[in-house]
Structure formats: C-alpha cells, structure tokens
Amino acid sequence: MFNILISHIQQKIDLDENEAELLKSFFIQRLFRKKQYVLQAGDVCEYLAFVSKGILKSYILDEKGIERINMFAFEGWWISDFNSYINQERAVLNIDVIENAELLLINRENYEELTKQIPKMDRYFRILYQNSLVTKDHRLIISNNFTAEEKYLYLVKNNPEMIQKLPHNLIASYLGLSPETISRIRKKLLFK
Known part of the structure; x- marks a missing residue:
C-alpha cells in the first residue's frame, strides 16, 4: 500500500529511506468495500485519505436527493472534505467507494507531527494544495x-x-x- 504513496511523494519531493520508513508510522491502513462510506455529510472529517487502490467519489445530495459529484479519486489521489478536516466542522460532502479500495488515512494530529518530523512534507502538501486550487x-x-x-x-x-x-x-x-x-x-x- 505504501509503495504508491511513496512513489507519489517522490514525484514532488525527495525522501530518503529513513524518511520514507518514518512516514509509514503516521498512517492507518484501511480496506473499504464498494458502496461503503468513508465519510457521511454531517460527520466531522477525521482523515485525509490517500487511495492506494480503488476509486472513490465525493458528492453532495441536492434537495431532491440527487447526487452532485464534486470529485473522483483514483489510485494515487487524495480525497477528503478539506473544510471539515481543517476546521473540524461538520462535513458537507459524502465520500464513498465506487470500486473496492485500499486507503491510507492520516488524522490531523499525525499530519501535524509528520510535517514536524519530516519538514519537507510541508512542501509536498503545499504543492498538492496549489494543484488542487488550480484544478478547482x-x-x-x-x-x-x-x-x-x-x-x-x-x-x-x-x-x-x-x-x-x-x-x-x-x-x-x-x-x-x-x-x-x-x-x-x-x-x-x-x-x-
């Protein structure tokens, strides 16, 4: 599971072997089945999720109960309700699994500790956030x-x-x- 994450990170910044090994300790590995929720609107988003395998979608339900898809996340992509994650507010997005998935999850506390112990990860995440803003x-x-x-x-x-x-x-x-x-x-x- 971690090979894809480390490869993704290495495309943006250089990690040495010790940093790559340390990085693993900050994540939780989880398997999700097709149609399983990773996050439901109304809950507080506890994790940033990296997709090692599978496909996910984030969406809202409109007033008629129709899904309005915000984004998809394929292998090598990150997904979350970022506003909920960062501000610890109730999520407006639902995130569920389209195709059985293997995810690497990082909570806020571990995220902060990761960027302290491996400072160059701050640059990695900044690059991701910049790219995300341009895409949106x-x-x-x-x-x-x-x-x-x-x-x-x-x-x-x-x-x-x-x-x-x-x-x-x-x-x-x-x-x-x-x-x-x-x-x-x-x-x-x-x-x-």
Whole structure:
C-alpha cells in the first residue's frame, strides 16, 4: 500500500529511506468495500485519505436527493472534505467507494507531527494544495462557460481514465449534466 504513496511523494519531493520508513508510522491502513462510506455529510472529517487502490467519489445530495459529484479519486489521489478536516466542522460532502479500495488515512494530529518530523512534507502538501486550487478554478471556469458537448470532450481529452472506468451516469453527475445528455453527446460523436 505504501509503495504508491511513496512513489507519489517522490514525484514532488525527495525522501530518503529513513524518511520514507518514518512516514509509514503516521498512517492507518484501511480496506473499504464498494458502496461503503468513508465519510457521511454531517460527520466531522477525521482523515485525509490517500487511495492506494480503488476509486472513490465525493458528492453532495441536492434537495431532491440527487447526487452532485464534486470529485473522483483514483489510485494515487487524495480525497477528503478539506473544510471539515481543517476546521473540524461538520462535513458537507459524502465520500464513498465506487470500486473496492485500499486507503491510507492520516488524522490531523499525525499530519501535524509528520510535517514536524519530516519538514519537507510541508512542501509536498503545499504543492498538492496549489494543484488542487488550480484544478478547482479550472473546473469552475469549464462548468460555467463550456457547452455540454465541450465539457464532455474536455473530460475525454484530459481525463480519459474517468471515461474508461466510470459509468456514464456518474460522469453526467460530475459534469452537471443528465445521463440522457451524455448519451446524446456520445451518440453524436460516434457518428461524426
């Protein structure tokens, strides 16, 4: 489980063998089954979760009980309700498992201790947060300014893993479209 995390970290910063070994002591390893909740809205988010295996989604339920997907997390991705985690407020997001998952979880206390004992991990997390902010800004621009077809084509080009691994109803929710709209777009593109 830790090989993927350490590899992910090594892409951003250099860890020596001792640091990599120490890093492991700050995480809890957990297995989750398909459809199992990692976090439910209303609870306080206790962990940042690194996905070693599987696929997760974070979402809200709208007033009609329809899922509005915020993000997916594949192998090598982090997921959490960051506002809840950082501010210890009730979560607004649900996080559950789409495909059986192996997660590495770190609580706030261990996170703080990790960054004290391995200071360069502060840089690693800063890089992650910067990238996350850029991604969310870009997603907001796409959501507000692209047509339904442009949104879908952008996803196909930039996140083919999503298109290949996820059913179109989840992709539709992520893009803010109906499954019928996704079907029409796919059919139209097939005949182009």
